[in-house]
Amino acid sequence: MKSLFAAAALLAASPAFAGEPEGYDVLIEQANAAYSAGDWAGMATALDAAQNYIPYSLHITRFRILAYSELGDFEEALAIARTVAKRGLSLALDGKPGFDALRAQPDFAPIAEQMSANLAPAGEADIIETVNRDSLLPESVVHAVIGGKDRYYVGAVRTGGVYAGKALHAKTNGGVYGLKVVDDLIWTVENTRAPYAGEGEGAETSGFHAYDVATGKERCAVPLNGGPAVLGALETTPFGLVASDSLTPRLVLIEGCDSEPRVILEDPRFANLQGVAYDPGRKRLYIADYLAGIFSVDLETDAAESVVNAADAHLGGIDGLSFYEGDLIGVQNGTPPQRIVRLHLSEKGDAVTQLDVLQQALPEWNEPTNGTIAGDAFVYVATSNWPAYAEDGSEVEGAQRQPLRLISVPLD
Template sequence: MGEMSMNTILRLALPLALLAAPAAAQTGASGTTPQTLAQQMFAEASAAIGNADYEAARRLLEAALDLKPAHPAVLRGLAIVALRAENPEDGFQALERMARAGIAFDPEPLEDLLRTANTARFEAVAGQLAANSAPVGQAEVVAEIDRPGALIEGVAIDIETDRLFVSSVTGREILLLEPFARDEPRVFADQEDGLWSVFGLAVDDRTRVVWAGSAAIEQTPLEDGETGGTALFAFDLVTGDLYRRYQIDDAVQIADFTVRDGTVYASDSQAPRVYVLDSVSGELEVLAEDPRFVSLQGVALARGALYVADYAMGLWRIDLGDRSVSLVRGGTESLIGIDGLRQTRDGRILAVRNGTRPHQVMAIDLDADGHAVASTEVLLRGHPAMTGELAEPTLIDPADGRAWLVANAAWPRFPAEGEGPGGEQPATVILEIDLP
């Protein structure tokens, strides 16, 4: 293991969503949530490892895993504890759980310990872990946006005209890609319309409106004296004219949303709230507010309920009748680190997982009552555009049996306010996927 302490290794294994959850999402009236309890357990496990109390560390991590099922960092922690404790059975179990969760992990640090115990079992799980990174599915590159300094996050299709819309975080704009000129984006709306950084996009076929979630964040290039904010914007699909800007008190970052029949459901990625707008002439209202929310991302409608991805927790289900909130019971595949989330017409949920390796697009099928995952299917993994170390797939938009995906958003190249992209920035790739 070298000279690095186990305490340091565990801290490095923790993803940002677990280390730095939004303050508003960390505590409820009782002062504790699954998030804060898991953080406490993880810290205590780290201390136990430092004291060579490996059994206590294992039990604490198992308890954290009950709160955050199939969390990659916790599973990695269990593997490391098994190695330090020289316990091959615990090591096998940690790796096998990672394999079942669809997580990529290099088992080399545990190889000597596990091969000595059971060579055949080690080779089997090592093969399963390697298979988790193997390419799956096919996708066509339909656009390459060579716009230096741009951080492209969202995509939406107008299926009637085949026009694509993409959003720029650093450009503070929505770009339009015509079907006959996919690689020649033109500005559809920008900061003159009041936009800050632009994240999620959606085209509402019923109202012929382009919706956009916008907010000021660290990467937003604000003018001197300009103040930030967040809002949901509606633009005329044909002219690009701003129809209306919807704001609500206490919102921090309205970024991802879904639209059906003129109703918009939007998440706040920096506050524990989900909003609803029931018509283009209405007002944003709070649909659900829950201290258990940590880092809300994509939104989808299925089984008569609203599903919201939580980067640190999995999937939340919000009942549209009584507005009750519950965590969806996962299947074998890890639901941690999901960013984009959208529904298809046949009731499947499409999820873009970029918070752990491997990056992938998967379809989630729910059980009959919509409270648990019945099965998952990996639709796309290992595409060359998705595999760069400094790029990640983000948002997806399905329509007409296909889906369009931002394959390589350059978030790691834009670390903080005032800094440009680090190193050479490749063109942003938009992929088209045929859905099964």
């Protein structure tokens, strides 16, 4: 019998933990062995424990439902599926005998109906900018007011470069994953690993760069040394610029062109760090972990706390993260359906009390990624085209690519 999923493959899909990867790895090996032996109780036990490591992995959740269904514990399988549906999501529960048996249960019908309804589009696409290029792999956008006019700078991963509308504003040294405007500089974090296909591709370097806002000329380039990295989201704080590293899950800070980047936080709970957003009122940095949820960090002590899920919402799969009026705005592209969400925070900022879906599953999208606050609106990259590229950077045959679109959603 084929393995349900190879441990190495699952770990590749769920990047290594900063502290104790061996515990998770062992659990997945146990789940595989149990699946091969038809030991559904053992498989369920191992996956339940693995889910504690990464509570928002829908991959693990789906196979927990399968394990309990094969075990004949339909009450537990239905409870897990019901929670997914209640949180506004959907899972493909088919293709296995256990799923077929689950779908035959009378109590599954309303769950299936809810999951189907959850996939419907919501909201309207207010497209504020379109660039008729589909090869950029645009990942990030930042808003700035230049000469009294709104300007949106977009960072491209595939080709490299910072774009202002149709024009290449700054030629970069790698794929641009995050960018911020600070005074007269556009700061970027850049990586040369796939799917970047420009000068220096394959070198697998990562670092911070700064470009002149007016001219696009590079002002400094500061590499990140000390092992493999994929610097992603970038945020300004009173302590400097903070970037998340999704490959070796950690936070990296740089104070300016004349300083060296330094790792300020690694935590065994981190799995796959994505968006970062600073709250100046609470003086906390919020981090979205694709699999582990939301964390808040005190940058004076570099201590992280897991934000409590008081809303019983799905807090995983969030890529871009922004702060607005006491709340967090997230681009949740790791869920079916993909969504733009507002996470309402408690007064202390230590809990998510409510999740509002602002937009979801719009036909104008092709994997939204990151956004920027522009007044009382959230403007985001709606068509990154990430699904058009394989893990090795090659183009997926027949995959759809769409022109760059920036979409705005009101927040007031």
